[in-house]
Structure formats: structure tokens, C-alpha cells
Amino acid sequence: MSIYLDFEEPIKALELQIAKAQEIGQDAELDMTDKIKALEQKLEEKTIEIFSNLTPWQRVQLSRHPERPYTLAYIDAITHGDFQELHGDRNVGDDKAMVGGWGSVDGKTVMFIGQQKGMNTKMRQYRNFGMANPEGYRKALRLMKMAEKFNKPIVTFIDTPGAFPGLEAEERGQGEAIARNIYEMMNIKVPIVCIIIGEGASGGALGIGVGDKVIMLENTWYSVISPESCSSILWRSWDYKEKAAEALKLTSEDMKRLKLVDGVIKEPISGAHRNKEEMFSIVKREVKRQITLLTKLDPIERCEKRMKKFTDMGVYQ
Template sequence: MVFLEFEKPLESLYEQLEKIKQVGKEGDVDVSEMTRELENKIKNKRKEIYSNLTGWQKVQLSRHPERPYTLYYIEQMCRKFVELHGDRYYADDKAIVGGLGSLDGQTVVILGHQKGVNTKMRQYRNFGMANPEGYRKALRLMKLAERFGYPVVCLIDTPGAFPGLEAEERGQAEAIARNLFEMAQLKVPVVCAVIGEGASGGAIGIGLGDRVYMLENTWYSVISPESCSSILWRSWDYKEQAAEALKLTADHMHEFGIIDGIIKEPLGGAHSAPEEMAKLLKRQIKKAIAEVQDMTPEDRIDARINKYSQIGVYERVATEDAK
């Protein structure tokens, strides 16, 4: 098990539990009572730790190396899945995966960022940072869904769009802007969920939908806490203060009206019970699709555009001339 810094008290308890089980196994001793006591301690300590997480701690959880990624959720949620590749312009971006899936008998186009489960795969997937061809591939799949009347499901988990020179040369900003323009007008239901990191345009590039959700221990912001800290304080040492100031948690996003709901995670985070998390995510996605599927395409598009038009707060300030 991998323990984050704020989970260190749990690590020592798990070590004790493992030692007791080993003693019982090697010495043929009944340690069931001691095991139960320690398991109860672990459960109570876990509740204590996770009942009041800070913004930075939730950022750490969203990046947990054992946290499930898009392909895991697709495998768990879809009985059948056929991956489709390429943007038909340049290449196949491995940082975004997508294709046709069967969600309890309903065909959907499901796509999302994929970070990779180990060092080699993370390099192969470019750590979930998509190039322009990734967003163009996503748009191609969405247009395919529109042609055949399939709902679109987008799973968001990226530290941002790839910032390399070659990505800019191939039109990174235009590709993301084009996706936003086209997603606003898709005639089929679009459901989005932030399953990990939701950073900057890399996230919003596949994040405009009729319903947008966030898992409980995820974040959504125009910039990461580290980058914000380096800009404002010229150092990464203030990332915790930056995380609080950015108000990037699911609770904040729901309060601001940017997302439509929060999907609770199992105690300890999505990585502690990935199968259960997949079931919870699937249930919410199916519910969201059902809510908007019976609307006419025109009504759905109008509601989607109105939803985004109403995000944000402004205050009219009287000028001296107006007075």
C-alpha cells in the first residue's frame, strides 16, 4: 500500500496489523481479538483523517499512484468496449482514449484522459497530457456519437494539456477552443466527470456537458497549486496556501455552480475500493443520461448553453458620471 504524508498514522497501524497476523500464522496463535481491535482502530483513524481534508490533501489524493484511471473505469462499467484510434489529421494521441462501449445495454461513446499505471506506461501516455491530436480525436468520436445518436461520456483526469513547442505548432489552443464550440452544440447527451485532476484547458477540452460531476477527492482549476505558488510566491513552498486560495475542491465547484453534483468516494479514496467506486460512477452516469435523453436536441442545446451562460457572478459598479 502507498501512504500519503497525511496518512502516516495509518501506515504504522497497518504495519502493526501485518506483524500480528504474521505472528499468528508462524506461531499458530489465536490473534483474532488483537486483529479486530487494530482493525477498529484503523477504521476510526481513517474516519478521523478523511472527515476534514484540506484542499491540498485532496489534490494529493487525486494524484494517488493507485487511483483508478479512465481505462479501469471503462473496463468495469462497460460490458463491451471497442477502442477507436487517431484524429484523421496527424496521429493517435495515447493520452486520450475513447471508443464505443455498452453501458448495461445502452451504447455510448466513452472517452477520457489516461495517465498510465506505471512509469513506462506513464511515459507512453505522456502522463495524461494530451496534444492537439488528442482533442481532435475526442471531437471525432463525439461527432461519431452524434451521427448515430449515442450519448457521450467524458472522464477527466489530466495535469493539463501538453505545453510543448510541437503542441503549440500544431494548434493546441485552437483544438481545445474548437472542442468547446462543438460540444456546446452536440445534439446528443453529454455527461462529464472529473475522476482525478482537472487542470486548465486540458480538462475543459473534453469537459463541457449537460451534466458535469466531480468525484469527492478531485480538483478542478485553471492552474495547479504548485504553478500558482511559483507565480505568486516565486516558490513551490506555498502550494498548500495556493490550494486553499484557489478554492478548487468539488465542494467549492458545486457551491459556485460550475458542476452539477459530487460523487462520493469510498472511505479512504477511490483507490481504496476501486470496484465500488466504478459502480458509484456508473450509477451516476446512467442517471444523468436518463435525465437529459428525453429532451429534444434543440431543448438540450439551449439548456446546455444557458447553463454555462449563468456560471459566474458579477457586480455592476456605478461610475462617477453615472452618479
């Protein structure tokens, strides 16, 4: 049984009507073809209407949809199962919220890195809800350095509500680990493509988000703070999260317009969670395209362009 968000209820109602019509047709041996076609046409029109007019808060909700594909699903689909996960930061341990390793994309080796959320309660606890500790970011940097050593491109998938804010994470240097990754990623000589597939929150996203190309899926968000946290700070309540989402300008359209990301990948009309296979195919095509274009550049020129892109952001004197 699919999970529907509140604004998807009209879609749910039409899908139930279609299922009921099909059931009546089978049980009573009636020709319901015309009725079903009319309902399917209505469903398509309603889906386009809803998903063409989403508010920033609704896009935030979609980015967190429990049926939305996560990092390992993208990696498995893009590499057709030819993925070798690597573990540990060679210092503290292996952070389950951050995954990475070698994968093959149509015969070409790529280093994949990303935050992984869980598909159910047990896995979410195991993956710490996609919130990495310092050792997760240090593992990511170790794998990036390995990719640089073997001259292989890097693809990162960003999907995190933020870096883990626990006391033990701070004791092990959470801020330093993220800052080190940002610094090092500026100068890594191989192509880096960063794709935001869900939530892109704060330093948790930036820790693997410095790339030659930073691209967002259509129904994702990228911001220094979540709408709920922003609302609780400014209004001392979560009740203003929709207003905060609007003010933060965190959608893919806002980020592209403000030149904070390089591109937006369109999702299937009903969202990535409703048509995963098509979404995987679109992302794979974009990964191959970006790697091909970036590989043509000289490494020094590529690093200079990457650094200039980020230093041009914002206003400073």
C-alpha cells in the first residue's frame, strides 16, 4: 500500500476508483474499459495540476517521502549491482550513515559516496537517520583521496537532515571534519559531481557537497537550516514551518535562480517516489553526461573553476 501525503489525497481517491472499477469489471465480467480510461485521464490531469503548483513546504515533504529512493538505491541502479562498498575512516570506526565505494557505470569506474537513510524504523536507527558523525565525513574524504590517487571521478549523493549534533560527535570534531572536507574538496584533481536527491541540510550536506557541478533533483531542498528549526528559532514554535520554508528560498528553482547550484534534474510528474526506475535512468544519464564533460577539462583548470564558483557566491568586501 502506497503512502500518500496530505496534498496527494485527490490522487489516492482517483487511484482507488480505478482499482474499484477494475475489480467490478473482473467480478461481474463487465466491460469497464471506457470508465477506466476516463478515470485514468482524470488522474493524469489531477497529478499534473497538483505537482505543477507545489509550495516550498510541499517540496520539503516530498524530499522526505518514506518511499523516495535513497543513496544505495541510486548506486545499485546506476551500477546494475556492480558496487563494492568500502568501510571505515581508519581512525574511529565505520559510520553507517555515510556509504561509499567503487562502482561501474557502463564500464567506467566511479567513486560513489552519499548519506544513507533507512527504509524502516530498524534501518533508520542503524543508519542514524542519515546523520553522519565525524568518522563518516573522514571516511568520505578517505575515499575521495583514493579516487584522486587512481584518477577516477567522484559522484556524491546528498540526502541528510544535517550532521549528527550529539555531544560525542562534537567531542570527536564534527565541525573540523566538515571544514576539512570542504577545504580538501576544493583541490581534489578529479571531477566531482554532487547530486541532492532528498534533504540538503546545513553543514551535513556541505561536507560532501563541494563539486564541479552541484545538481538538485526537482523536489528537493538545500538550506542552512530546516524549516522546522528556523520556525522554532524565529517564532518559538514549529507552527510556522510553511512560512519559514517560503522565506528560506530552499527549493531547487530558488537555488538555481540564485546561482547556488548548477542545475535541476526534472523528476517524473508524480515525483521520484512514484516512478523510481525512470528517476534512476534520468540520474544515470546526467551522471554520465557530467563526467564526460568534466573529464575533458585540465585538472588545474577544473580546480580553479570549482574554487571560483564557490568564492563568487554571496556578498563580501
